[in-house]
Amino acid sequence: MSTTQKPYHFLIRRVHSLLGLVPIGIFLMFHMVLNLTALGGAELYNRIIHTMQSFPGIFIIELLIIFIPIALHAVYGTWVVYTGQSNILRYKYARNWFYIIQRISGLYTVLFVIIHVYLLRFGEANFAALQQFLSQPLGLFFYALGVIFAVFSFHEWTMGFCHYLGFDDWTPFSESMVVFIGCSVRRFIRDWAI
Amino acid sequence: MAEQKTIHFKIRRQDGPDKPSRWEEFDIPYREKLNVISCLMEIQKNPVTSAGQKTTPVVWECNCLEEVCGACTMNINGQGKQACSALIDQLAQPIVLEPLTKFPLVRDLMVDRQIMFENLKKVHAWIPIDGTYNLGSGPRMPEVKRQWAYELSKCMTCGCCMEACPQVNYRSKFIGPAAISQVRLFNAHPTGEMNKHERLEPLLDEGGIADCGNSQNCVRACPKDIPLTTNIADLNRETNKFALDRWLRK
Numbered sequence: 323m324s325t326t327q328k329p330y331h332f333l334i335r336r337v338h339s340l341l342g343l344v345p346i347g348i349f350l351m352f353h354m355v356l357n358l359t360a361l362g363g364a365e366l367y368n369r370i371i372h373t374m375q376s377f378p379g380i381f382i383i384e385l386l387i388i389f390i391p392i393a394l395h396a397v398y399g400t401w402v403v404y405t406g407q408s409n410i411l412r413y414k415y416a417r418n419w420f421y422i423i424q425r426i427s428g429l430y431t432v433l434f435v436i437i438h439v440y441l442l443r444f445g446e447a448n449f450a451a452l453q454q455f456l457s458q459p460l461g462l463f464f465y466a467l468g469v470i471f472a473v474f475s476f477h478e479w480t481m482g483f484c485h486y487l488g489f490d491d492w493t494p495f496s497e498s499m500v501v502f503i504g505c506s507v508r509r510f511i512r513d514w515a516i
Numbered sequence: 517m518a519e520q521k522t523i524h525f526k527i528r529r530q531d532g533p534d535k536p537s538r539w540e541e542f543d544i545p546y547r548e549k550l551n552v553i554s555c556l557m558e559i560q561k562n563p564v565t566s567a568g569q570k571t572t573p574v575v576w577e578c579n580c581l582e583e584v585c586g587a588c589t590m591n592i593n594g595q596g597k598q599a600c601s602a603l604i605d606q607l608a609q610p611i612v613l614e615p616l617t618k619f620p621l622v623r624d625l626m627v628d629r630q631i632m633f634e635n636l637k638k639v640h641a642w643i644p645i646d647g648t649y650n651l652g653s654g655p656r657m658p659e660v661k662r663q664w665a666y667e668l669s670k671c672m673t674c675g676c677c678m679e680a681c682p683q684v685n686y687r688s689k690f691i692g693p694a695a696i697s698q699v700r701l702f703n704a705h706p707t708g709e710m711n712k713h714e715r716l717e718p719l720l721d722e723g724g725i726a727d728c729g730n731s732q733n734c735v736r737a738c739p740k741d742i743p744l745t746t747n748i749a750d751l752n753r754e755t756n757k758f759a760l761d762r763w764l765r766k
């Protein structure tokens with residue numbers, strides 16, 4: 323039987339993976355590290371944000387390595403989510419839970435990112451604004467879930483990515499992402515305490 | 517174990533592909549060491565529901581009765597299993613029998629798994645050895661490798677992995693883990709290896725290996741303990757290399 327070769331399918335999937343991993347993933351890690359500077363107090367945090375924002379061409383960089391990849395990834399990712407059909411009610415395997423949670427977290431992450439960007443990038447980004455937002459329980463919940471989901475997504479997909487490279491399961495890298503979740507959670511508790 | 521008087525069944529019945537489905541319940545006198553097939557045979561002999569109503573015998577398929585053909589695969593208490601090796605003494609009651617959901621229904625518990633065989637054809641899951649003249653004997657296969665390959669060859673195309681795979685459904689064209697795993701088997705064979713590209717190529721297609729969502733359900737659902745996800749991971753690597761190589765040589 324002849325196969326009808328759709329030569330781009332494989333490529334699109336792999337590019338989608340890479341988009342998730344390289345620009346988005348690196349950005350996420352960068353972003354998290356940046357956020358950790360909030361531990362150094364309001365002044366340090368505001369100064370760093372200011373430095374970031376006054377980089378020449380920062381907008382182009384953001385567009386090229388952050389916005390466009392995320393948008394492409396999210397649109398195609400949503401299609402991929404649609405082509406799956408969870409059966410968690412019948413097969414209650416741990417990995418099957420991850421499968422569904424990673425898809426939910428992906429979708430939630432889009433919402434989160436849109437609102438987050440709307441509020442901070444185009445609004446006023448400083449320590450006080452964030453602190454105010456996070457001091458409302460709902461705001462905190464929204465953020466905590468957003469970050470945990472974003473990181474969870476990333477962690478899960480990274481494992482998936484290793485699988486695509488031919489490694490079977492847990493990798494030291496995925497372990498380190500767990501540590502990352504720990505860091506972010508701590509950060510929130512800290513932020514809230516301030 | 518306390519002696520049970522009867523075995524209680526809840527079976528999803530459907531008279532044909534486009535007919536409505538309904539539940540029927542049956543009680544079978546308990547005997548030791550029954551399996552689901554032997555209970556279905558009891559129902560066949562006396563097709564009367566628990567409520568005392570006469571009905572048609574339940575339709576199902578079976579061949580080998582020793583878990584090697586895969587024909588009797590059905591959803592037993594919600595998960596794909598072979599009815600012949602599903603022992604009543606190990607199942608929670610009521611025992612719920614339903615047809616597999618990933619294949620077109622024929623009748624009652626009988627489905628048409630033809631798509632799995634079509635997928636095996638798609639990926640060239642065989643070794644071409646015919647020639648217009650005697651090709652002589654092929655290269656030897658190391659014994660350790662043969663033993664390893666034997667495990668992969670135990671696949672009986674039963675469809676349990678397809679049933680468990682969230683990526684196999686009516687919205688997707690995914691060929692499923694079994695066919696992908698067979699590519700690894702035949703590519704590992706010293707003669708099969710000569711036609712490796714014919715099997716890797718279809719895996720790049722829509723519905724091919726990239727459609728796996730890495731939920732790893734298949735490997736847990738496989739009654740033959742075939743390392744499906746390890747095989748998929750290996751072929752991810754192989755298809756990456758193959759696709760890259762083909763692209764660079766263009």
Ligand code: HEM
Binds near residue numbers: 346403
């Ligand atoms: C915006 C909503 C998002 C959706 C709907 C989504 C969905 C998906 C899906 C379904 C995959 C798997 C592709 C496949 O199975 O072939 C995937 C891959 C990936 N995603 Fe996302 N994602 C989203 C956002 C994100 C975000 C924010 C990140 C980063 C933190 C991310 C990181 C990744 C990575 C690293 C991969 C590649 C690994 C792999 O292919 O398994 N995704 N995404």
Ligand code: SF4
Binds near residue numbers: 680731732733
């Ligand atoms: S690992 Fe891939 S093939 Fe196996 S059940 Fe999950 S999605 Fe399906």
Ligand code: SF4
Binds near residue numbers: 672
């Ligand atoms: S791989 Fe396992 S579950 Fe899938 S068809 Fe073969 S024997 Fe059945």
Ligand code: FES
Binds near residue numbers: 601
């Ligand atoms: S009858 Fe062959 S596997 Fe059950």
